Amino acid sequence: MTDDIKYGDILEPGDEDIRAENEKIVRDGFWAKLKRTASHIPFARDAVAAYYCATDRGTPLGARVVLYSALAYFVMPADLIPDIFAFVGFTDDLAVLTAAMTMIRRNISDEHYDRADSALTGLGKL
Numbered sequence: 037m038t039d040d041i042k043y044g045d046i047l048e049p050g051d052e053d054i055r056a057e058n059e060k061i062v063r064d065g066f067w068a069k070l071k072r073t074a075s076h077i078p079f080a081r082d083a084v085a086a087y088y089c090a091t092d093r094g095t096p097l098g099a100r101v102v103l104y105s106a107l108a109y110f111v112m113p114a115d116l117i118p119d120i121f122a123f124v125g126f127t128d129d130l131a132v133l134t135a136a137m138t139m140i141r142r143n144i145s146d147e148h149y150d151r152a153d154s155a156l157t158g159l160g161k162l
Contacts, residue, residue, distance in 0.1 A: 055101050058108040062090065065111040074161040077126050079133060083110060084152035086137060089144045099140035106136035 066087055074080040089095050090103035110129045137144065 055104065058101075058104040059090075061108040061111050062087070062104050066107060069111045071159060073126070074156065074159060077129070079126075079130050080156060080161060081149070081152050082137060083107070083133060084155050085144055085148040086133060088148040088151045089140070092148065095140075095143050099143040102136045102139050106132045 070080065070083065077083070086103050086107060090100050090107060092100075095103075109132045
C-alpha cells in the first residue's frame, strides 16, 4: 500500500503478493501500533479481536484476507486521514475496520474477544 490509497482498494483481496505483504505488515507492526494508540481509540477491543480472528487458521481465507487488509491499513502510517490529528485521525481506521468486521462478523468468535480482553488487560488498557 502506498500514499495513493483509495477506499475501494483497501478491502480488496488483491493478488497473493499483496495478501502476503498485508499479513507481514500486520504481524510486524500491529502490537507496536496498538501499544501507542490503544488509549486513544475506542475500537481497540475490536482491533485486537480482529487480529486474533485473522491469525486463527480456523478462520476462512477470505475473512482472514479482509481482516489483514483492514489491520494493515490501521498499522500503516500513511492513510487518508493522518493519525496525528486527535480524534479525527482514527475515524478512517475505524471505518475500514468496521466495514471489515461487518463483512466477516460470522467468523469472529467470543474466543477472539476473550483473547482481546486478556491482551488489553495485560497492556493495562482495560
